[in-house]
Amino acid sequence: MSPVLRPRSADAVEQRHPGTPRGRGSRRLLPGGLLLASALAAGALLPLSLQSAAHASSPNGGDVIANLFEWNWPSVAQECTDVLGPKGYGAVQVAPPEDSIRIGGAPHAWWDVYQPVGYDLNSRMGTEAQFKDMVTACHTAGVKVYSDVVLNHMAGADQSSTDSYGGDTFSTGAQSYSQVPYSSADFHQYPANCPNSGMAINDWNNQTQVQECDLSNLEDLYSESDDVRTKEAAYLNKLIGYGVDGFRVDAAKHINQNDFANIESRLNTTLWGQRPYILQEVFPGSGGNLAPSAFEANGSVIGFDYADTLKSQFQGNIAGLKTFGSSGLEPSAKEGAMVTNHDTERDGSTLSYKNGSQYTLATEFMLARGYGTPSVYSGFAFANRDDSPPADSSGFVTRTDCGSGAWVCTDRVRGIANMVDWHNAAAGQSVANWWDNGNNAIAFSRGSTAWIALNNSGAAVTQTFSTGLAAGTYCDIIHGDISSSGTCGGPTVTVDAAGKATVTVNPGDSVALYARTAPCTTDCPTSPPPSGTVNETFNETKTTVPGQNVYLTGSIPALGNWSTDAAIALSSASYPVWRATVALPANTSFEYKYIVKDAAGTVTWESGANHTARTGSTDGTLNDTWGSTGQVTVTFDETKTTVPGQNVYLTGSIPALANWSTDAAIKLSPTAYPTWTATLNIPANTSFEYKYILKDAAGTVTWESGSNRTFTIPASGPVTLNDTWK
Structure with missing residues (x-):
């Protein structure tokens, strides 16, 4: 049975087959994944220093992107403020903000937004005013905003709808889009440009067909035209004027590189004084001038190769990750690293939230490895490929509710969210101290700053690891948060003077440690x-x-x-x-x-x-x-005079009393000194034995003398046991 309140739920091919109704290629998804457990040194943490004025703030310096797929604008603004900024995310990627076709009837498929009908900013994610407010809120939180943009095409030639979310007037049959405006002269045509009647792409290795015919019936813009370039650059500069810091370019493979370079050359500097970040969607599978590498001069490319490699490793043997990035991937500076995105999670070619812990582990590994610019994907739950995001009856996306089960808020998962700061702290540090068991457990450090162990197997792994870290006690950030005062809300790991730590990594889990400040050396938990x-x-x-x-x-x-x-x-x-x-x-x-x-x-x-x-x-x-649920509250009061450096602990014969362990013994509070106190909940009608011990600053343990104390918990309580050291 679940509690009274319900918990939340989670979160295509380049050569898409003709007739698939949406504005992009498709690809494959990775199943499986790996678990990283990370721990942050439990010293005091410095909060981000951000100015309150819109756009007067500065970016937080991180490079991790939170891809909030089809979240509406108020929800993105709230996430930047409450999660992304505080956790150290560098940027948020948002859905295409332009007006798009609305195809009649339910379910208003997610791909509506990839069929533009105008460049105004009233869309199914919200109004233009809400978009501007969202960008301001994210900037105030130190988070850059990268907008998905659709420049290759407008709506589908096979669509009969004349309705849009923002009310723009258009006709796909006449290739008329009055808001921009575009007319038939602004589109590639047969036979002048595309050699195929019906404008279909028949040869995916032919550059002319790929870049001048219609992708999945979507009306392909004549990007060679100065008029088209001028209007598209004006659209992007409008977004930059509102504070947008970069663009994910949909279907970039289908735009001639020289044409896009011309558009890019017309873009303004962002409000934070930088050139816009460019991330291009270029599906692999073609060679020569259609290969992803052929687009690197215009910016980064989405890491389909990266996601494919992770899938094959996590469904096989993750020891092979030792050489990850050494070959077969785009250069790190051009790699848009990802575990999944909205296309690949739907065609099963990469891992997705439906792969459970493997998906989480793979995302944590991506953040730990430090190759490329990583993107953490947060979308919505779906049963069918075309399912709409949660929306009202008119198709307008409703507020994201991470506790509803309808949204998959991967960016908030503790281990992933905390790994963002781990990733930021490890920036510039090389992979070192590699360990693997030849199978599905690995560990490595990033220099002397951060360390992680991942167990992708079905059995726990216990090992003494070389962490590369300074001696101290570190917080396991996969399983606990660091409070604003620097304390750890979860388990800790002790690293000795040789940089070694004995750690148990549970199956499908991870442990990660890192040092933002000097590690604590006392009783940190x-x-x-x-x-x-x-x-x-x-x-x-x-x-x-x-x-x-x-x-x-x-x-x-x-x-x-x-x-x-x-x-x-x-x-x-x-x-x-x-x-x-x-x-x-x-x-x-x-x-x-x-x-x-x-x-x-x-x-x-x-x-x-x-x-x-x-x-x-x-x-x-x-x-x-x-x-x-049968518990009785028991207070243990032990009177004992001590000397500085000594503390009183309690241990006994039942799990609640640490099964006679001195290491796990319960520390008593000296608030009422010389009476030392602890209050525990113990199952009713339980008989047990117990004793008190002393520990000094050197860790020496002294047991009280005499026979074990005994007690039987009654059926109800509370109970107080008053004892004196013997």
Whole structure:
């Protein structure tokens, strides 16, 4: 059973077969993927320094692009403000903003927007005013805006609709588009330009046909004409004037390179004083002057080759990633790296959200490897190839709701979002300290700044790795966030003086560490929590099968607001007890549940009612068993006089008390010194033994003397145990 509130859900060929109704080529998608776990040094983090005035702010300096496919403009603005800017994304890619055909009846297919009918900016994503506001909001957050633009063609010659989202007047039959305006003289024709009657592309290796005939019946603009070039450059300069920083050029393969170079030469400098970034859609499969490399002089090209390579590795043996980028890809400076996009996720040629953890892992690897300009794709869930994004009855796209199950907000997934800053911190550092097991587990560092381990197999991998990092305790950012005060909301990894760390990487998972600031060298997970919070430790007893991992989510933001994508991963180091320590607001009531995710990303909720709990003013522990909610709150008060450097801990015979482990023992609070206190939730009617221990600054452990203490939890509580050191 799920909790009261539901979690959210996720997120074509060059030689597209004739009759496919949309404005681009298509390609293939990668299944599979890899998991990266990264950890950020748990020192204080510096917030971005951004000015509030529109366009007076400066870019945050990152290069990672969030491709928010067909999100409407208010939703993009909100995402820039709340997620992309704070997480360090360098840019956001948005849908084509021009007016486009609206084909009657449901479902108003997603590809409507790739059939332009005018260059005004009233579209199914919103109004021109909303577009301008979106760009301003993203700039204020330090995020550049790259707009998808359709310059190769207008609407489909085979479309009878005369309706558009923005109200522009047009006729595909007459090749008349009054808003631009374009007439039949502005389009390639048979036989003057295209040698084929019907304007079809019959030979995909023939440059004339590819660049002067109609792609999928879409009316092909006569880009050799100065009139067409002038109007297209004016459209792009209008966008630049509103603050757009670059363009993803749809169907760029179908525009002669010299023609596009002419258009590009007419473009203004962006408001942030740079030349516009150009990312061209050039499907591989043709050679010579139609190969992706033939377009590099005009800008970068979308990384279909990159995505194909990732798919083959993640569905095979990821040890082969050791030589990734050494050959077979576009040069890094021209590679628009991606795991998937809206075409390839629909034709299955690359990985997509439907591949579960493999998709997440591949995206994390892309961010870690540092080859090309990476793009993180966030679209919408679909059952059929032509499905519309969530929209009203008129086809206008509605607000993105990442908790609805209709949208796939990959840019927000904890491991991916946190890997953006990992990627930024590692910029300029070479791959080093490579390790693999010859199969589906790898690890590597980026110089001495960042390290990651990926496990694409069905069994946990435990290994002592050379990380290249300085000695210290680092936060695993795949499974925990770094707070504004620098504390870690998840598991940590200790790196010794030799730069080595012993790490267990769960199946289909990852661990990643990096140092933005000097790594902390004290008790980072619990010392101290952010002001107004306490560290709550969750212990969940659950037997799993290979490929399954246990996560925690709940009713408050620190527990993901019931989101399965934002759920907190629990460590299996004390299996079958799964554990995580999370900073929660002090003196706050909340509900929570545990979930299991398998290697395919399938989510299983524990049965029964939600767990309920309340934090106190000091750190606490919740001890649960899958499907059971019977808990009693037990306070342990131990009176002990200590010397500086000593702390009192509690351990015992049950999982809630760390199974006699001194390493995992529960630290007591000295707030009421000489009484040391901890409050835990323990299953009702449980009998157990326990003892207190001392740890000094050197880590020396001293047990209290005498026999073990014993107690049986009653059916209800709360209970306080008052003890004195013996």
